Amino acid sequence: MSQAEDSGGEAIADDVRRFILTSIPSVPFMEAMLIFKALPGQPVPTRSVAERLYVGERQAAALVEQLRQARIVEAAGGGAHRYAPDAALAAMLDRLALAYVHNLIGVTRLIHSRTERMAQQFADAFKFRKDR
Amino acid sequence: MNEMLIGAIAAASIAAGLFFFRFWRTTRDRFFLLFALSFWIEGVNRVVLYELAGLDDDAPVYFLIRLLAYGLILVAVIDKNRGPRRRE
Amino acid sequence: MAALIYTLCALTCATCAWLLLRGHRRTRFRLLFWAGLCFAMLTVSNALVVADRIFLPDVSLATWRLATTLMALGLLLYGLIWEGE
Numbered sequence: 210m211s212q213a214e215d216s217g218g219e220a221i222a223d224d225v226r227r228f229i230l231t232s233i234p235s236v237p238f239m240e241a242m243l244i245f246k247a248l249p250g251q252p253v254p255t256r257s258v259a260e261r262l263y264v265g266e267r268q269a270a271a272l273v274e275q276l277r278q279a280r281i282v283e284a285a286g287g288g289a290h291r292y293a294p295d296a297a298l299a300a301m302l303d304r305l306a307l308a309y310v311h312n313l314i315g316v317t318r319l320i321h322s323r324t325e326r327m328a329q330q331f332a333d334a335f336k337f338r339k340d341r
Numbered sequence: 342m343n344e345m346l347i348g349a350i351a352a353a354s355i356a357a358g359l360f361f362f363r364f365w366r367t368t369r370d371r372f373f374l375l376f377a378l379s380f381w382i383e384g385v386n387r388v389v390l391y392e393l394a395g396l397d398d399d400a401p402v403y404f405l406i407r408l409l410a411y412g413l414i415l416v417a418v419i420d421k422n423r424g425p426r427r428r429e
Numbered sequence: 430m431a432a433l434i435y436t437l438c439a440l441t442c443a444t445c446a447w448l449l450l451r452g453h454r455r456t457r458f459r460l461l462f463w464a465g466l467c468f469a470m471l472t473v474s475n476a477l478v479v480a481d482r483i484f485l486p487d488v489s490l491a492t493w494r495l496a497t498t499l500m501a502l503g504l505l506l507y508g509l510i511w512e513g514e
Contacts, residue, residue, distance in 0.1 A: 322367075324363060326513070327364070327509070327513060328367060330456065331364070331460060332372050334451070334458075335417075335418050335445075336422060337422050338422075343491055346499055353499065353505075357505055357509065404430075418444070418445070418448075
């Protein structure tokens with residue numbers, strides 16, 4: 210088993226790493242995203258999310274709202290939402306989901322890493338062009 | 342009063358530099374090393390040069406060192422926007 | 430010469446402040462807000478050096494300059510210590 214400091218599995222690509230640090234605020238957020246992602250196009254009620262994550266409905270609602278503001282899900286009426294990211298975001302989320310499978314420890318470490326998150330945010334602000 | 346402010350500024354500069362130094366250690370992005378050095382140089386600059394030159398900002402050594410400190414920040418910003426992503 | 434260099438320093442700080450506050454506007458990361466404010470105040474501090482030398486030779490703005498700088502660093506440290514999410 211690899212003893213590399215960074216990961217318990219495959220290395221995480223730079224752009225996925227950056228996406229995690231700038232766009233994935235917590236592990237429950239990640240798990241909620243995966244729930245919606247597993248049922249693309251289907252409306253998923255918030256109650257289901259709460260049950261699957263073993264959290265209260267209010268916390269589930271907060272997570273769904275975060276996902277909605279991140280444009281990962283959209284409202285589907287009747288208190289339900291569906292997975293609806295645009296193409297670029299969907300591609301990144303696909304890669305993120307793969308990384309989560311192949312390197313759970315590495316991804317969760319990044320999600321929890323306050324220092325790396327702050328550093329990434331600070332450094333990103335100094336890029337003149339957004340795509341760099 | 343001014344001495345107190347200078348001492349506080351030096352301490353705060355060094356502390357800020359420490360945060361950036363930690364960012365560098367975690368990410369290996371030399372952008373942060375440059376910021377750390379910049380803040381540290383400014384912090385030490387204040388204390389040392391206050392002893393040597395008082396508050397006279399006209400003393401060349403004073404503003405030359407400040408130029409160096411801010412120059413490091415400029416280098417950091419330019420460097421970040423130039424090459425492809427390189428983590429060292 | 431001194432005025433030129435301090436003006437350059439003020440411009441550097443202003444650039445950093447602009448980048449950070451623009452970043453905050455885009456991403457709502459609060460660290461960028463505090464850091465942006467820090468560099469904005471450092472811009473003022475550097476500008477005050479120039480003003481002190483050129484426009485107000487008989488009055489010393491030293492205490493104001495130092496206080497501004499200290500407040501700027503205080504804001505930066507606040508952001509670095511508190512904002513982590």
